[in-house]
Amino acid sequence: MRPKSLKILIPALYDALLELHGNQGWWPVTQECSGLGYHPKIAGIPSSRAGRFEVCAGAILTQNTSWKQVALALEQLTALGWLCAEKMIALDRTELATAIRQAGYANQKSAYLQTMANWFVQEGDNAASCAADDLRDALLQLKGIGPETADSIALYAFHKPTFVIDAYTRRIGEKLGFWSSKATYGMCREIFQSNLPADTLLYQEFHALLVQHAKQYYAGKDRGGECPLPKMLFDDAKFRAQ
DNA sequence: AACCAGGACGTGA
DNA sequence: TCACGTCATGGT
Numbered sequence: 001m002r003p004k005s006l007k008i009l010i011p012a013l014y015d016a017l018l019e020l021h022g023n024q025g026w027w028p029v030t031q032e033c034s035g036l037g038y039h040p041k042i043a044g045i046p047s048s049r050a051g052r053f054e055v056c057a058g059a060i061l062t063q064n065t066s067w068k069q070v071a072l073a074l075e076q077l078t079a080l081g082w083l084c085a086e087k088m089i090a091l092d093r094t095e096l097a098t099a100i101r102q103a104g105y106a107n108q109k110s111a112y113l114q115t116m117a118n119w120f121v122q123e124g125d126n127a128a129s130c131a132a133d134d135l136r137d138a139l140l141q142l143k144g145i146g147p148e149t150a151d152s153i154a155l156y157a158f159h160k161p162t163f164v165i166d167a168y169t170r171r172i173g174e175k176l177g178f179w180s181s182k183a184t185y186g187m188c189r190e191i192f193q194s195n196l197p198a199d200t201l202l203y204q205e206f207h208a209l210l211v212q213h214a215k216q217y218y219a220g221k222d223r224g225g226e227c228p229l230p231k232m233l234f235d236d237a238k239f240r241a242q
Numbered sequence: 243a244a245c246c247a248g249g250a251c252g253t254g255a
Numbered sequence: 256t257c258a259c260g261t262c263a264t265g266g267t
Contacts, residue, residue: 063251065247146251148248
């Protein structure tokens, strides 16, 4: 796979996914646009401090966990009035763990949430105006925030144009020949970023589309068997032509 | 009844 | 660096 062909294939992949699945919309769940997710064509969502915190919390809760369970945990936190950085810090960790039980790994995630909440109180207000890489590096220093969670928070909470790579994206990219199974996180991320404009809304929607598509075609044992993307990208002139 | 979900950490080689 | 076990609940 040559860089030049990726320059066409990556944008073509976005077009194909958009045609297959339409706009997605993800965050926030309870703040702003409640029940609708963010508006995929309007920048600046979330616009409130509470909305940004909800996205940060959701990014941690969804680690290796289905979003359905995360939504239940977020609703529970909202009902208790605990979906707030200052409140979350003050809680006993085991209380917090009980509240988020349905999202799994509650003992770990409750500690991660409190660590993140501390950072949010200290640095959260400055995060929006700092450089994307600086924010990313700061988040990566927090226990419980790895590459994907850091990029998710930077992209969806603070509108930084950083591309999120997850297990689904790896499977799709491998299927399409973008990289091998042993490609690092940074390599996959660079392949998307170097072949796309640094556009926050594009990155947000692209990642959501990849996840939606993979849920349909790359879950279970027969991964990618019925996936229509290879035919669309390599045989259909409509997408090859950009 | 295995297997998986919008991963990250700790360990040993 | 890197492969591997661990963390936990809920759905298929």
